[in-house]
Amino acid sequence: MNDNSDATTGSYRLDDQVGFILRRANQRHLALFARDIPDLTPTQFAALAKLCELGQASQNALGRATAMDAATIKGVIDRLRKRGLVAARRDADDARRVHLSATDQGQQLYAALLPRAREISKETLAPLAPREAAVFLQLLEKLAGE
C-alpha cells in the first residue's frame, strides 16, 4: 500500500530513483579519480589501460572494448596521441582501420598509475564492508548488462 518502490502506484521521489543515485555515485568516483590521478581522465585511463591489456587494437574496436562510441573514442585517442601515449598508423590489410598501440611512454605511465588506480577502486568502495562490496559489484555488473 505504502510501497514507494512500485513502478506505477507509489509516490515518486527523485532522490530514491536508481538513475539519480547512479549519477551521484558516478560523480563521487570521478571526483576521487580526479584527485588521485589529475593528469588523466578516467576515460583516457580506461582507453590506455585497455590498449595495454590488448597490446593493440583498431580505434573502433578499442571503443567497443571501453564502452565508447566511435565519436567519443576518437576525441579520447586524439588527446592521448597528442601527449605521445598512444601511436597510430594506418592498417596495412584494411585501409579503413587505424591501428593503435601504446607507446613506451604510454606503457610506463600506465604501469606507474596502476597502484593509484587500484587505490581509487578501493576508495570508491570504501563506504561498503568487504562483503557488501562483493555483493554490490556482482549486482552492478548485472545491471550494466552486456
Place this chain on the structure above:
Amino acid sequence: MNDNSDATTGSYRLDDQVGFILRRANQRHLALFARDIPDLTPTQFAALAKLCELGQASQNALGRATAMDAATIKGVIDRLRKRGLVAARRDADDARRVHLSATDQGQQLYAALLPRAREISKETLAPLAPREAAVFLQLLEKLAGE
C-alpha cells in the same frame, strides 16, 4: 594469493573496476531514459522534478538538490526556461538570487511524464530480482555518499 580484489597486489582488469562498471550501468540507464522520454534529458527531468517537489528554489539551491554545480544547473535551467517549463525572476529579498518555479506547463509535463519515469526506474532495475534490487539500491546509496 590469487585475489584480484586486493588493491595493491592483484592483477588489474579494467572490466572489473567499480568505476568502469558504474559508467556502463549509467550508460544503460541513460539509453533507457532517452528511449522512453526523448523530449527531456535525465538531468532536465531531475531539475524539473525537484522544482515541482520543492515548489520553488533559488538556482544554486536547486543545483545542490539535484547534484549539479552552479555552471551545470545554469545551462539546464536556461534550456527549461527557453521551453517555458520553468519561470525565473529576481528575488526581492536577495538581489543575487534567481527565484525559480515550474510553470503550469512544466507541472503538467512533469505529471504526464511521471508514469514513464517510474517505468524507467523499473526497467533499469529489471536485470535484478526484486530482493536484489532492494539490496542494490541500499548499497548504491551508501556508495554515492552525502
Place this chain on the structure above:
DNA sequence: CAGGAATTGTTCGTGTACTAACAGAAGTTG
C-alpha cells in the same frame, strides 16, 4: 559602520557522450 569573507550567479575552457550524416573501403550476393 567599515572592511573582509562568504554566497550567488555568470562566463570560459576542456572533456566526455551521443545522434545524425557522410565518405571511403571491404564484404556479399545475384
Place this chain on the structure above:
DNA sequence: CAACTTCTGTTAGTACACGAACAATTCCTG
C-alpha cells in the same frame, strides 16, 4: 562483375560536468 550492404573513421551539433576566474551582493565581525 556490379549493386547492395556493412564496417571504419570523421565531422557537426547538442547537452552534461567540472574547475577557475569574476562581479555583485550580502553577511559577519571587529
